[in-house]
Amino acid sequence: MTGQLRADAKRNRDQILAAARELMVNQGAGVPMEEIARHAGVGVGTLYRRFPDRVALLRALSVHTIENMTELARTALRTEPDAWTGLSRFVRECVALRLGALRSIVDPELHTALRQSDELRSARTELLRIVEQMIEAAQRDGSMRTDVGVVDVAMLVSLHLKRPFDVPGTTPVDMDARLTQLMLDGLRPCAATPLPGSPTTLADVNWDADR
Amino acid sequence: MTGQLRADAKRNRDQILAAARELMVNQGAGVPMEEIARHAGVGVGTLYRRFPDRVALLRALSVHTIENMTELARTALRTEPDAWTGLSRFVRECVALRLGALRSIVDPELHTALRQSDELRSARTELLRIVEQMIEAAQRDGSMRTDVGVVDVAMLVSLHLKRPFDVPGTTPVDMDARLTQLMLDGLRPCAATPLPGSPTTLADVNWDADR
Amino acid sequence: MTGQLRADAKRNRDQILAAARELMVNQGAGVPMEEIARHAGVGVGTLYRRFPDRVALLRALSVHTIENMTELARTALRTEPDAWTGLSRFVRECVALRLGALRSIVDPELHTALRQSDELRSARTELLRIVEQMIEAAQRDGSMRTDVGVVDVAMLVSLHLKRPFDVPGTTPVDMDARLTQLMLDGLRPCAATPLPGSPTTLADVNWDADR
Amino acid sequence: MTGQLRADAKRNRDQILAAARELMVNQGAGVPMEEIARHAGVGVGTLYRRFPDRVALLRALSVHTIENMTELARTALRTEPDAWTGLSRFVRECVALRLGALRSIVDPELHTALRQSDELRSARTELLRIVEQMIEAAQRDGSMRTDVGVVDVAMLVSLHLKRPFDVPGTTPVDMDARLTQLMLDGLRPCAATPLPGSPTTLADVNWDADR
DNA sequence: CATGAATGAGACTTCATTCAT
DNA sequence: TATGAATGAAGTCTCATTCAT
Incomplete structure (x- = not known):
């Protein structure tokens, strides 16, 4: 293009x-x-x-971001010994690079405008597909709870993209790492408490992780 | 006043x-x-x-919010049979009421300005004190991992205050509940993976969970 | 009233x-x-x-000011040995007390509005009458040039009511005194250079010395 | 520039x-x-x-004004037969053109802000230097009293820049001319009354005649 | 094609004045 | 009658977007 x-x-x-x-x-x-x-x-x-306008710029930025994340996911999947390790690494990298920090956009108008891009939608689907592979594999070998789906993970990651406030007593990097680890531990089968609703399938998703 | x-x-x-x-x-x-x-x-x-200006308004709003949260925490502590149940309920209520949704403030200038309010600071400390009590009790009776502190919990809650995007296939309420549950499960001792750094003590905290 | x-x-x-x-x-x-x-x-x-409004307030202030000046003029006339000394003293006092410092009003709207007060006009006339007496007496005994009238003096004084900028090397008080003295010396017969036009008579005057 | x-x-x-x-x-x-x-x-x-703001505009205006005055002073000095005549002409021209009428700025904030411009300061110094030359020459040949300095003259001129009120019986132009002449006559040696303080030297001046 | 000048709508804030208590 | 709360017009300034060079 x-x-x-x-x-x-x-x-x-x-x-x-x-x-x-x-x-x-x-x-x-x-x-x-x-x-x-x-x-x-x-x-x-x-x-x-x-x-042509701010939205177009944001759209381009988002696509770029998602493509980067996809690349990270592919590499993690290929390189790590098992799916859970791959997924963990991918999540940690996303958070660390804060690749989705544009998430701070709140303006609902921008929000809506962004959704309408086909390019964005397909980039996103591509990414989700790979992450879903990792999830399913991890669930198959018992290292991940089975009542969660891509969408859950995506939402979780997106929440963690917010830059944390500086807290006295810890470095931002440490804080980030702690929170991410807590999130990952919550995805393990061991402590799993039943969740309301059921995991959303990739099919009907319209995920905006980029913002 | x-x-x-x-x-x-x-x-x-x-x-x-x-x-x-x-x-x-x-x-x-x-x-x-x-x-x-x-x-x-x-x-x-x-x-x-x-x-007098936007910051003053935000400050008032924040204080109000925190006072509400404090009230919730007190009630949960008093009413529930054990500390972990109390903490869980408190967290769920915070997220559900989105009492801290002002968190969407990103402008660092506002951020800084807000920190400087004594009123805000003391309201926050008050809240943290109670939550810390719940945490310590829960840790003592073994229902919560011991390598986390108030600040970790506070940061976690604050992350979850962001209104989730509408995802097809689930209601926002369900989504919220799922994510919150995942977070709570991550706080259980069972799946605990070691965390980098150490929990920050209440003493030197300057937490902005309200925004 | x-x-x-x-x-x-x-x-x-x-x-x-x-x-x-x-x-x-x-x-x-x-x-x-x-x-x-x-x-x-x-x-x-x-x-x-x-x-009722700002203009009314200014009007009252102006009348008050003029009445003060009138009082000063009367006293100077009565107390000093000769007319020129009286006039000099009056001028110096006006400047020193900056009794007319409201002169800083520039807004032409206020200006116009103020003129329309009968009370103000008559207070002013009263003042001018006395000053004119001093001038005429001083001119009769040869201590003042004869080609100037009340209006000239009034305008001069009004110019000198502006608070002078702080100048390094002199005190404001000294500066004021120097400028006032220079003005007075210009009114003496000795150095008199012919002036264009002729002195305005009291009759048709509409003087705003108060501002 | x-x-x-x-x-x-x-x-x-x-x-x-x-x-x-x-x-x-x-x-x-x-x-x-x-x-x-x-x-x-x-x-x-x-x-x-x-x-960028009102002050910047005023600054530009002031510099421009001062440069005009400097030009007038230079021409007067070069053209007129003697220093006193040159100075008189310069003063009359300044008043007539009301080149400094911006003097009506009263707001002390603007005042302060303006002072801080280097460009303004140097333009002013340049002007003062030339006027000082005229003054010293006039004093040397006995046509001007010797107890006044540039600063006195500057302050005097600045006072006279205020547009006089319309007075019935005279034209504003005549009024202006009369007052200016009175001021000039006050600078002559003949009627000189001793002045308090002493003339400020150019060195430590920070004159704002332009406003 | 790139540049940066110009536009003007709109946000923030202040204050004169009116009016409820 | 005194108070100070409420109003809203007016002024300052910013910035997205268009357009001349």
Whole structure:
């Protein structure tokens, strides 16, 4: 899709995306477009040429993010000895890289607008498919409780993407790791308390983990 | 503290707080002050007379929220047969009522400004003290893993205050309940994997769970 | 006019005027009405009962000021050995007391509104009459140039009412005194250069020295 | 400094300055920014792009004004036969053109803010230097009293920049001229009465005559 | 195509004035 | 009658988006 861009145009596009990611992750999705442009070293006009409005920019960012996560999942699945270890690693990496920190977007308008992208939807499905594989494998070999599904895991991860407040007495990194571990332990069969409802299947999902 | 207000002024103040809570919980902390005023049925001027700026409003809202949570914690502690049951109930209620949904504030400036309120700080400490009691009791009778502290629990709850996206196949209420249960199961001793770092003590905490 | 006020009402009125004078002289005529009320120790409502709007307040202040100046002029005329000395003293006192510092009002709307007060006009005329007496006497005995009239003097004084900027190397008081002296020396016959136009007579004057 | 602006941007900038000068001279420094923009034929946004806030605008205006005055002083010094004539002409021109009428700024906040501009300070010093030359020359050849310095003259001129009230019986122009002449006559040696304090030297001056 | 200037709607806040208590 | 609460118009400033260069 970006293949037919001229070399410099491509470079611009990438710089814009990088700047947008950095600024939005740190300051929320509301950063002035002009500031994004400045950080990217281009004029606003150029930004708007590439991304007609803020939503388009967010969409591109989200797709990019999901593709990164997919890559992480694939690698974890291929590299780790068993499914549970792979899943754990994937979850830890997602949280650590805070690849979904754009989650801080709350504006429901943006929310709605984002959902409507086909590109986004298919990237997401692709990701979910792989994670579901890991989950099912882990459940088969008894290392994961069987009353949870991809959607549960996805929601959990998405909750943990929020940057934690600085708490005196711990480093943010430690805090992150502790919370993630607690979440993973909750997915083990051992302490499993029955859950209300039933796990959602991948089929009818519309997951927004990216935000 | 608000006792010396005239009857009508008090009524206005309450309406403003109610409107602000509702709008901020749903649309984020950025709702136009004017819209808050309109929903409360007063002029902007009135809003500003009561709360000199957005931060003051948020502060009042936060204190109110925390006081509600404290009340819930007290009741749970008093009513339930054992500490773990009490803690679970408290956590479920917090999440269900989404009493801390203001958490959606991301703007770091607001964040910082809020921390500086003594009133807020003491309300928070009060709440933490009670929760810590429950935790310690539960740990003593072996129903809770011993490598976690109030701060861990607080952070966990705060993560779960984010309103989950609507997921096809489950109701939001069910989703909420599932995620909360998973979190609680992670706090049980049975599946406990060692955590990095160590639990923070109440003493040096500065917790912002309310937002 | 204020005679029929109840004792406490009179006290309120005076406190308001005093507060208004102080605040307006220091911060300009734009001080919030509420601040004036607060300084006077009354509610805004009371202020507005006494003075229907800002202009009314200014008018009262101006009349008061002019009456003070008139008193100064009378005393100088009566006490000093000769007219020129009396006039000099009067001018110096006006500047020193900055009795007209309200002059800082620039808003033309206020300006116009103020002119329309009969009370003000007659107080002003009264003052000008006395000053004119001093001028004419001084001119008769040769201590003052004869090509200037009350209006010239009035305008000069009014110019000098502006609080001078702080200048390093001199005290404001000294600066004031120097400038006033230079002005007075310019009124002496000795260095007199012919002036364009002719001195305006008291008759058709509408002088706003009070501001 | 404004050389690198695009042609249209430069035109806008100039129109804004012109509009601001006109409006501020007549109505005080408080004119709504929006009105300035309207008069300049641009949107508010444009105004704010050029001048981030009111103070920046005033600063630019002041620098411009001072530069004009400096030009006048230079010409007077070069053209007139003797120093006193040059100084008189310069003073008359300043008053007539009311080149410093922005003096009507009273708001102490603006005042303070303005002082902090280096550009302004150096423009001012440049002007004072030339005026000081004229003064010293005039004093050397005996046409000016020797107990006054630049600062005295500067303060005097600054006082006379206030637009005089319309007085029946004289034209404003005549009135201006009369008052200016009186001021000049006061600077002559003949009638000189001793002044309190001593003239401030240029070295430690921080003069704000421009406003 | 890139740039950055211009626009103008809209958010925030202040205050003069009115009015309920 | 005094108070101070409420109102809302008005002013300041910001920023998404369009458009001339």
